[in-house]
Amino acid sequence: xxxxxxxxxxxxxxxxxxxxxxxxxxxxxxxxxxxxxxxxxxxxxxxxxxxxxxxxxxxxxxxxxxxxxxxxxxxxxxxxxxxxxxxxxxxxxxxxxxxxxxxxxxxxxxxxxxxxxxxxxxxxxxxxxxxxxxxxxxxxxxxxxxxxxxxxxxxxxxxxxxxxxxxxxxxxxxxxxxxxxxxxxxxx
Amino acid sequence: xxxxxxxxxxxxxxxxxxxxxxxxxxxxxxxxxxxxxxxxxxxxxxxxxxxxxxxxxxxxxxxxxxxxxxxxxxxxxxxxxxxxxxxxxxxxxxxxxxxxxxxxxxxxxxxxxxxxxxxxxxxxxxxxxxxxxxxxxxxxxxxxxxxxxxxxxxxxxxxxxxxxxxxxxxxxxxxxxxxxxxxxxxxxxxxxxxxxxxxxxxxxxxxxxxxxxxxxxxxxxxxxxxxxxxxxxxxxxxxxxxxxxx
Ligand code: SF4
Ligand code: SF4
Ligand code: SF4
Ligand code: FES
Numbered sequence: 142x143x144x145x146x147x148x149x150x151x152x153x154x155x156x157x158x159x160x161x162x163x164x165x166x167x168x169x170x171x172x173x174x175x176x177x178x179x180x181x182x183x184x185x186x187x188x189x190x191x192x193x194x195x196x197x198x199x200x201x202x203x204x205x206x207x208x209x210x211x212x213x214x215x216x217x218x219x220x221x222x223x224x225x226x227x228x229x230x231x232x233x234x235x236x237x238x239x240x241x242x243x244x245x246x247x248x249x250x251x252x253x254x255x256x257x258x259x260x261x262x263x264x265x266x267x268x269x270x271x272x273x274x275x276x277x278x279x280x281x282x283x284x285x286x287x288x289x290x291x292x293x294x295x296x297x298x299x300x301x302x303x304x305x306x307x308x309x310x311x312x313x314x315x316x317x318x319x320x321x322x323x324x325x326x327x328x329x
Numbered sequence: 330x331x332x333x334x335x336x337x338x339x340x341x342x343x344x345x346x347x348x349x350x351x352x353x354x355x356x357x358x359x360x361x362x363x364x365x366x367x368x369x370x371x372x373x374x375x376x377x378x379x380x381x382x383x384x385x386x387x388x389x390x391x392x393x394x395x396x397x398x399x400x401x402x403x404x405x406x407x408x409x410x411x412x413x414x415x416x417x418x419x420x421x422x423x424x425x426x427x428x429x430x431x432x433x434x435x436x437x438x439x440x441x442x443x444x445x446x447x448x449x450x451x452x453x454x455x456x457x458x459x460x461x462x463x464x465x466x467x468x469x470x471x472x473x474x475x476x477x478x479x480x481x482x483x484x485x486x487x488x489x490x491x492x493x494x495x496x497x498x499x500x501x502x503x504x505x506x507x508x509x510x511x512x513x514x515x516x517x518x519x520x521x522x523x524x525x526x527x528x529x530x531x532x533x534x535x536x537x538x539x540x541x542x543x544x545x546x547x548x549x550x551x552x553x554x555x556x557x558x559x560x561x562x563x564x565x566x567x568x569x570x571x572x573x574x575x
Contacts, residue, residue: 232458233430236436
């Protein structure tokens, strides 16, 4: 049920593994409690295609790895009152940053051209099989979200435990400033 | 311990966080604070090893001194007025932790010390949830040449605990510091692969004292790393034995 006065929640998955969203789903029946007081207006778990205007709280999973991530993060920031970086990839670039020790060309060659790197068509001689269209262009380095847009709250953990996510959401919905450090930390 | 409260000829009083406390001559501010259950964060300090004063996490304010001083390597003196926590100190400490994360490659999710790491714990205790400076992403090597142990420079915070335990307790002096400033590295002997060291006795003390995932036993998992903490309690005992022999 949508209601103009209910808080509008969103979640988004950028350069991450979806583990934070799995942890979010681990809130189990508490999801129903949240859904009974707030509208989830955008998320990998709902069908909306375009990120809506006037969102109250967005939880952002994943680092900023591609040009598309930058665009999405900027758009979401401009449409969200409170932006939460959710999980170590959003906070530190975490596992995604392991590619930062290499050039983008080397990373793409490893993924698309080296033996055993995937089930894609044979390259023409001297040509990389890395996609030139459709797949978002990688930035030189994967970066934490707060290096690209302003972030209001930080929720560490890989992934943050369901209790920490639940605490953060319910505190924000109650109009309080969450400090989840008693429930989670970097890593596990 | 008698020196906690009863003044003796070797004792004197000073103030820590507004409370009068009794100290013994020769004690550092940190030791006095610990005797009175006043918590000061530390990283390079380890009981039983000579204080190094390198990490600066234990910085405290001393009335009359404009500079912050490291509690682990500053002697307590009579009538000193010490403050162990203030917004300024906390800002410095948080910045130090952030710089440690940004200097090398800390990826907790894939680190063998995940969950048993003193750097992680410090970050949690100080509320460091993100780093304000750009990460350096240096290209660093992992030395796996030793049969039993591994040195991963990506996770090292240059606390030099390994250097001190190897020299002061094992007496091998295999470990040292090479390079300068931000390029400093832990080295074995004259910067040889660890496995080729003539001096290393393979005692594993360096691995026991390492606060992070930089020194590990080969084949260890997260669960095994928890055991390290127990082994570390060996060190004060070892120092006492060493002193008894003198
Ligand atoms: S050494 Fe500690 S802080 Fe660094 S990656 Fe490993 S667990 Fe994380
Ligand atoms: S194993 Fe023992 S001897 Fe070898 S480097 Fe470590 S502390 Fe020194
Ligand atoms: S290897 Fe471990 S004990 Fe040695 S300096 Fe680095 S972090 Fe400290
Ligand atoms: S603990 Fe005092 S400087 Fe490191």
